[in-house]
Each structure stands twice: as C-alpha cells, then as structure tokens.
Amino acid sequence: MxxxxxxxxxxxxxxxxxxxxxxxxxxxxxxxxxxxxxxLNISEDELIxxxxxxxxxxxSLKERAVNYNCIFLVDSRCxxxxxxxxxCRTYPFWGKNVASKRAWExxxxxxxxxxxxxxxxxxxxxxxxxxxxxx
Ligand code: SF4
Ligand code: SF4
Numbered sequence: 001m002x003x004x005x006x007x008x009x010x011x012x013x014x015x016x017x018x019x020x021x022x023x024x025x026x027x028x029x030x031x032x033x034x035x036x037x038x039x040l041n042i043s044e045d046e047l048i049x050x051x052x053x054x055x056x057x058x059x060s061l062k063e064r065a066v067n068y069n070c071i072f073l074v075d076s077r078c079x080x081x082x083x084x085x086x087x088c089r090t091y092p093f094w095g096k097n098v099a100s101k102r103a104w105e106x107x108x109x110x111x112x113x114x115x116x117x118x119x120x121x122x123x124x125x126x127x128x129x130x131x132x133x134x135x
C-alpha cells in the first residue's frame with residue numbers, strides 16, 4: 001500500500017497559483033483539445049491557433065509573456081474551469097508530488113489547498129484514478 005493509503009487532505013481554493021507566475025507547460029491531449037474546444041464552443045483548429053503553442057511534437061497552452069500566467073487565467077481564476085485540461089484536473093495528485101510524504105509536504109508549500117483547514121479527505125481510490133489520468 002502507498003504511504004497515502006488513508007487518503008490525502010486537499011480542496012482547491014481556486015487561488016490560481018498553479019496556473020502561472022513562472023514559465024511552464026500545460027500539455028494538451030487530443031481529448032483535452034476536444035473537451036476545451038467544446039467548452040469554448042469553437043473549433044479545435046481555432047482553439048489551437050488562438051490559445052495553444054506547438055512545443056516539439058506536443059501542444060501546450062499559451063502563457064502571457066508579461067508574467068507567464070496561463071492564457072486562461074483571468075483575475076486569478078481559471079476562466080475555463082469546467083473544460084480545463086487533464087493536467088490541471090489531476091493537480092496536485094501527480095506522481096512526483098505523491099512520490100513520498102516529503103514530496104507532498106513540499107507541494108503543499110506551492111498549493112494552499114493541501115492540508116488546509118477546509119480540505120476534504122481525498123480517498124485512495126480517487127487519488128489512484130487521478131494518477132492514472134495524469135500518466
Ligand atoms: S495552487 Fe492548489 S489551491 Fe491554488 S488553484 Fe492550484 S490546485 Fe487550487
Ligand atoms: S487551464 Fe485553467 S486550471 Fe489550467 S493552468 Fe490554465 S488557468 Fe490554470
């Protein structure tokens with residue numbers, strides 16, 4: 001059993017800190033592109049042209065040059081929350097973040113939703129599902 005077998009405490013406050021402030025990538029899978037274009041009610045081609053960038057053979061969301069914020073971060077909130085990509089849906093339950101208790105504690109320094117007083121206990125089954133989605 002993993003060290004987090006009894007679950008982990010987390011509730012997103014939608015603070016937006018994981019959505020910018022430093023250079024990074026929000027990778028999009030084909031299903032992410034489909035979901036996001038449907039959410040925005042635009043074609044996949046339009047989504048890619050307006051909001052994405054090609055990095056090697058992969059597609060990432062654009063970020064703003066001035067502060068590296070994700071192009072969809074508006075007033076510190078995700079403006080496409082329901083249609084957001086898998087990478088965003090699964091954070092902070094990424095393999096590297098749950099690799100050890102220490103890694104999780106370090107992630108909590110970046111994500112205020114971890115171990116906050118309002119946090120819910122996320123059960124192992126949900127964590128495992130998110131880890132699978134993230135792969
Ligand atoms: S840093 Fe954590 S609490 Fe803040 S928006 Fe991201 S996932 Fe939510
Ligand atoms: S799509 Fe939304 S949740 Fe994902 S990085 Fe951009 S603003 Fe944040």
